[in-house]
Amino acid sequence: MRTLTTLLLLFCFATAATAQKKGRWENLSSLDAWRNFKSPTVNEQWKPIPKGFMLAGKGGGDIITKNQYENFELHLEWKISVNGNSGIFFHVVENDDVKYVWQSGPEMQILDNDGHPDGKIKTHRAGDNYDLQSCTVETVKPPGQWNKVKLIVNKGKVEHWLNGVKVVEYQLGSPEWEELYKKSKFKDMPLYGKGGKGHIALQDHGDQVWFRNIRIRSL
Incomplete structure (x- = not known):
């Protein structure tokens, strides 16, 4: 009887913890919450800074959250170096068929629009749904200044917010998405945008980039 009661109590505690976790903010500002893609550790080129971390130089590799997320709201701040390029990915799949985070995870672009060559390409500019959809309005700040991101993914509906403005909106799997x-x-990557659930990733594109005040909550 005591064993049954103990099991019931443990079940109740576990259920309560799960319910509490949904909607509760999780701090991702420490590198302890991240690891390199397909690696258990983080490369030393990723270095802590106050309230976050930075990619100090080439060779750091893309990093992903240790946890996976399906429906979520992600907040963070980023700033990029002059002529720099990086990105924020979601629903990143980690398996033998995926060699890079961008083969599965849709990307919210990070870029020095005026300095990097990609700034001349529509759908490759900061805040864009990379290579699929451009921002409705440009709100990005110059290199060296912090930009505020809110990325919402809920039942396939995705919203990119940059510096307080919703700049991109789309529905994963919709006819419009499929056309894009x-x-x-x-187009030749069958898992792109199809994960449904996965890791958040931050990109090493060979340029210095800073991230801080990173937090996420499940929806």
Whole structure:
């Protein structure tokens, strides 16, 4: 009887913890919450800074959250170096068929629009749904200044917010999404945008980039 009661109590505690976790903010500002893609550790080129971390130089590799997320709201701040390029990915799948985070995870672009060559390409600018959809309005700040991101993914509906403005909106799997996907460089990648659940990733594109005040909550 005591064993049954103990099991019931443990079940109740576990259920309560799960319910509490949904909607509760989780701090991702420490590198302890991250690891390199397909690696248990984080490369030393990723270095702590106050309230966050930075990619100090080439060779750091893309990093992903240790946890996976399906429906979520992600907040963070980023700043990029002059002529720099990086990105924020979600629903990143980690398996033998995926060699890079961008083969599965849709990207919210990070870029020095005026300095990097990609700034001349529509759908490759800061805040864009990379290579699929451009921002409705440009709100990005110059290199060296902090930009505020809110990325919402809920039942396939995705919103990119940059510096307090919703700049991109789309529905994963919709006819409109499929048309954009078929015209993009990802058209031959069958898992692109199809994960449904996965890791958040931050990109090493060979340029210095800073991230801070990173937090996420499940929806």
